[in-house]
Amino acid sequence: ATRFDVDRVREDFPILNRQVHGKPLVYLDSAASAQKPTVVIEAVAACYREDYANIHRGVHMLSEHLTTQYEAVREEVRSFLNAASEKEIVFTRGATEGVNLVASSFVRPRLRAGDEIIVTGMEHHSNIVPWQMLGEETGAVLKVVPVQDDGSIRLEDFEALLSERTRFVSVVHVSNALGTINPVREMIALAHERDVPVLLDGAQAVPHMSVDVQALDCDFYVFSGHKIYGPSGVGALYGKSRWLKEMPPYHGGGDMIRSVSFEKTEYADPPQRFEAGTPNICGVIGMGVAIRYLRSLGLEAVAAHEHDLLVYATERLSQIPGLRLLGTAPEKAGVVSFIMDCAHPHDIGTILDRSGIAIRAGHHCAQPVMQRFQVPATARASFGLYNTRAEVDKLVEALEKVRKLFA
Numbered sequence: 001a002t003r004f005d006v007d008r009v010r011e012d013f014p015i016l017n018r019q020v021h022g023k024p025l026v027y028l029d030s031a032a033s034a035q036k037p038t039v040v041i042e043a044v045a046a047c048y049r050e051d052y053a054n055i056h057r058g059v060h061m062l063s064e065h066l067t068t069q070y071e072a073v074r075e076e077v078r079s080f081l082n083a084a085s086e087k088e089i090v091f092t093r094g095a096t097e098g099v100n101l102v103a104s105s106f107v108r109p110r111l112r113a114g115d116e117i118i119v120t121g122m123e124h125h126s127n128i129v130p131w132q133m134l135g136e137e138t139g140a141v142l143k144v145v146p147v148q149d150d151g152s153i154r155l156e157d158f159e160a161l162l163s164e165r166t167r168f169v170s171v172v173h174v175s176n177a178l179g180t181i182n183p184v185r186e187m188i189a190l191a192h193e194r195d196v197p198v199l200l201d202g203a204q205a206v207p208h209m210s211v212d213v214q215a216l217d218c219d220f221y222v223f224s225g226h227k228i229y230g231p232s233g234v235g236a237l238y239g240k241s242r243w244l245k246e247m248p249p250y251h252g253g254g255d256m257i258r259s260v261s262f263e264k265t266e267y268a269d270p271p272q273r274f275e276a277g278t279p280n281i282c283g284v285i286g287m288g289v290a291i292r293y294l295r296s297l298g299l300e301a302v303a304a305h306e307h308d309l310l311v312y313a314t315e316r317l318s319q320i321p322g323l324r325l326l327g328t329a330p331e332k333a334g335v336v337s338f339i340m341d342c343a344h345p346h347d348i349g350t351i352l353d354r355s356g357i358a359i360r361a362g363h364h365c366a367q368p369v370m371q372r373f374q375v376p377a378t379a380r381a382s383f384g385l386y387n388t389r390a391e392v393d394k395l396v397e398a399l400e401k402v403r404k405l406f407a
């Protein structure tokens with residue numbers, strides 16, 4: 001494998017040249033949304049500038065040409081996740097829509113009052129609220145795997161929650177609030193022993209590790225384009241063919257039908273059945289380019305680079321007096337979440353911003369995690385493939401400044 005040359009890689013991201021409050025931008029908020037390389041920006045622009053038409057219905061050259069490009073992304077995503085067939089790849093607006101689609105089309109018809117859905121205590125709101133909505137409708141209940149002090153979960157706690165009434169398990173692969181990598185392969189095996197299907201929320205996993213849905217044997221997998229250096233508002237859902245085939249449509253409209261009449265409408269086969277309406281065409285094409293870009297750098301090399309940043313940041317932040325890290329599980333990726341004795345996370349974020357350092361402060365759309373650790377919010381620095389140790393140094397310097405200001 002070639003060495004990961006971060007200085008070279010940074011040249012691919014034009015935004016990294018800009019200044020914020022007169023300081024060079026230090027972007028440590030990729031878990032919220034990652035920056036875009038020139039190849040992605042150019043692909044989206046070229047889609048509109050040179051190739052644009054509607055897809056799937058045109059007899060003219062532009063439409064046919066763009067349809068081919070669009071459908072090629074399905075193969076790109078298939079290969080990215082190592083799905084068995086590109087028919088198992090549904091384009092969505094993002095991870096959120098993927099979870100909602102599975103909740104509506106797969107889980108809802110299987111639920112009766114008193115049935116159970118298992119999630120963990122570290123889910124993003126997008127993997128909590130759709131299940132609560134189903135619960136309100138059907139009387140099903142949510143069971144929550146408790147989070148340990150280090151931000152991990154225990155397999156035995158998960159296993160203890162699996163019951164006769166468990167109908168579905170939906171688990172975050174990598175936590176956006178704590179960085180924890182969950183033991184999903186083992187969880188899936190335990191659920192499958194009881195014939196319970198499993199969805200993985202991979203929004204924070206796919207940017208940081210290679211994912212093989214067949215090896216994991218998950219039933220569904222969702223992610224968002226914008227966290228893997230692609231456009232926002234697009235993403236993908238992987239679903240095993242055997243499930244997708246039996247699922248009713250999510251949205252009704254154009255593109256998802258075989259034929260329509262007022263007497264009888266026939267739905268298209270998956271994945272088109274789940275793709276009603278004109279999609280974010282150029283967004284999907286941009287996502288395909290982003291995936292190709294990420295893979296061209298080598299996912300193993302990217303993961304090793306980011307792991308180095310995580311270890312380095314953890315070590316340096318641990319030395320700051322009055323700073324407490326949340327989420328110290330041995331299996332971790334992408335983020336350092338912390339609080340300081342002296343300052344509220346929002347104040348930390350504001351002061352860092354003045355030094356050009358972008359972090360996130362808040363509940364990270366994971367309020368139950370905040371409740372679990374009895375904090376109102378955390379400050380979170382998250383790493384992308386373009387970050388450097390020098391940027392971690394700047395973060396530490398700025399946090400020292402915060403300490404002096406508030407001491």
Ligand code: PMP
Binds near residue numbers: 031093094096127224
């Ligand atoms: N799950 C996790 C773990 C996330 O971090 C996010 C985005 N913060 C989502 C789901 C939702 O992704 P999106 O908003 O792109 O649908």
